[in-house]
Amino acid sequence: MKLILFGPPGAGKGTQAEILRERCGIPTISTGNMIREAIRNQTEMGKAAKAVIDRGELLADEIVVGLVKERLSQPDCAKGFILDGFPRTIPQAEALDAMGVGIDAAVEILLADETIVNRMAGRRSCPGCGSSYHVTYNPPKTDGVCDNCGTRLVLRADDAPETVRERLRVYHEQTAPLSAYYAARGLRRTVEGQEELADTTALMLKAVEDLV
Numbered sequence: 001m002k003l004i005l006f007g008p009p010g011a012g013k014g015t016q017a018e019i020l021r022e023r024c025g026i027p028t029i030s031t032g033n034m035i036r037e038a039i040r041n042q043t044e045m046g047k048a049a050k051a052v053i054d055r056g057e058l059l060a061d062e063i064v065v066g067l068v069k070e071r072l073s074q075p076d077c078a079k080g081f082i083l084d085g086f087p088r089t090i091p092q093a094e095a096l097d098a099m100g101v102g103i104d105a106a107v108e109i110l111l112a113d114e115t116i117v118n119r120m121a122g123r124r125s126c127p128g129c130g131s132s133y134h135v136t137y138n139p140p141k142t143d144g145v146c147d148n149c150g151t152r153l154v155l156r157a158d159d160a161p162e163t164v165r166e167r168l169r170v171y172h173e174q175t176a177p178l179s180a181y182y183a184a185r186g187l188r189r190t191v192e193g194q195e196e197l198a199d200t201t202a203l204m205l206k207a208v209e210d211l212v
Helices: 013-024 031-040 044-054 061-072 090-098 113-120 161-175 178-183 197-207
Strands: 002-006 028-030 081-084 105-110 123-125 132-134 188-192
Touching (some): 028 031, 188 197
Parallel strands (some): 105 188
Antiparallel strands (some): 123 132
């Protein structure tokens, strides 16, 4: 199964991608995690990326496309993968097509902007390993502590309400057109984000049941 998950920031793409990864045994390719790793390691790209992300803007296509191309060439992607956070623009989608990657479906998670702003205020991330949590929808086993590495969780700068609203503006301008792009290719499927994680997961599994 070669799957794209897209939708506005805070819609739950990362959580659903991890659930599918565990059920299907294929890797999740998260450009967000790859970029955050570069930021944690303070690489040249990581420093430049942090300045852009903190402003709520998107990284240049050539940087992101290069990261994804390298990742998809690794052996664990041979039997399938889940792309989380890529593509985010029409040029990125065209670059993915140019790689010759045959996508089975592009699933769009739908959620209202105000719901997203409120939801993202509860997100927490691990600065140690990059794992993501939510105080209500996906809490860690121990309050404020990462399940995987024990690091204290933090509220990311790009989850602050004013930054989220800017990210949503950028999303509607640059990423939302992917909906029509994949619909025209017969690949778009939709999932309405729900209040309860389990309900969204049930709709997600139904949307891809013919591919699993």
